[in-house]
Amino acid sequence: HGGPGAAGRGGGRAGRALVRRGAGDRGARAPGAVLVRALEATLAPDVVAILLTGRGRDGVDELKRLRDAGAMTIAQDEKTSVVFGMPGQAVQAGAVLHVLSPDGIASALASLGTTP
Numbered sequence: 598h599g600g601p602g603a604a605g606r607g608g609g610r611a612g613r614a615l616v617r618r619g620a621g622d623r624g625a626r627a628p629g630a631v632l633v634r635a636l637e638a639t640l641a642p643d644v645v646a647i648l649l650t651g652r653g654r655d656g657v658d659e660l661k662r663l664r665d666a667g668a669m670t671i672a673q674d675e676k677t678s679v680v681f682g683m684p685g686q687a688v689q690a691g692a693v694l695h696v697l698s699p700d701g702i703a704s705a706l707a708s709l710g711t712t713p
Contacts, residue, residue, distance in 0.1 A: 629656065629659060630659055633659040633662055633663060634662075636663060636666075636668070637662050637663055637666040637668075641663055641666035641667045641668045642666075642667040642668070644663055644668035644669070645668065645669045645670075645671065645706065645709065646659075646660055646663045646664075646668050646669070646670050646671070647670075647671045647672075647673075647702060648660055648670075648671070648672045648673065648683055648684050648687050648692075648693070649672075649673045649678075649683075649684070649699075650673050650677075650678035650679045650680050650681065650683070650684065651680055651682055651683040651684075652680045652682040652683065653682050653683060653686075654682070654683060654686040654687075655683055656683060656687070657683065657686045657687045657690050657692055658690075658692075660672075660687050660690075660692040660693070661687070661690050661691065661692035663692075664691075664692050664693070664694060669694055669695070670687075670692055670693050670694050670695070671693065671694065671695045671696075671697055671702055671705065672684035672685075672687045672688055672692075672693040672695075672696050672697075673696075673697070673698070673699065673702070674696050674697055674698050674701070675696075676698065677698045677699055684696070
């Protein structure tokens with residue numbers, strides 16, 4: 598608690614995570630990675646993380662951490678991706694529960710609002 602990249606439930610309010618950089622970070626940790634640490638530590642079962650078309654493997658490790666912590670993870674399918682680099686890397690890394698088209702992603706998100 599309170600160390601570099603520290604994360605914890607903030608303010609005692611349900612559904613909120615406190616994200617703060619520690620003194621040792623000095624900008625070395627990507628903001629997305631800091632956010633993922635907070636979500637992983639506090640809210641993962643309630644998180645839906647989506648990785649869309651892109652080159653490289655940006656976000657793959659963070660997506661895997663979220664999946665391992667219980668989040669629903671989705672990657673855009675190869676057929677509709679302009680570049681299947683990031684989604685493909687995420688699938689290969691075992692970071693993805695669902696591989697869907699953008700329309701499929703929208704449907705999956707819409708169904709979450711109707712599921713108790």
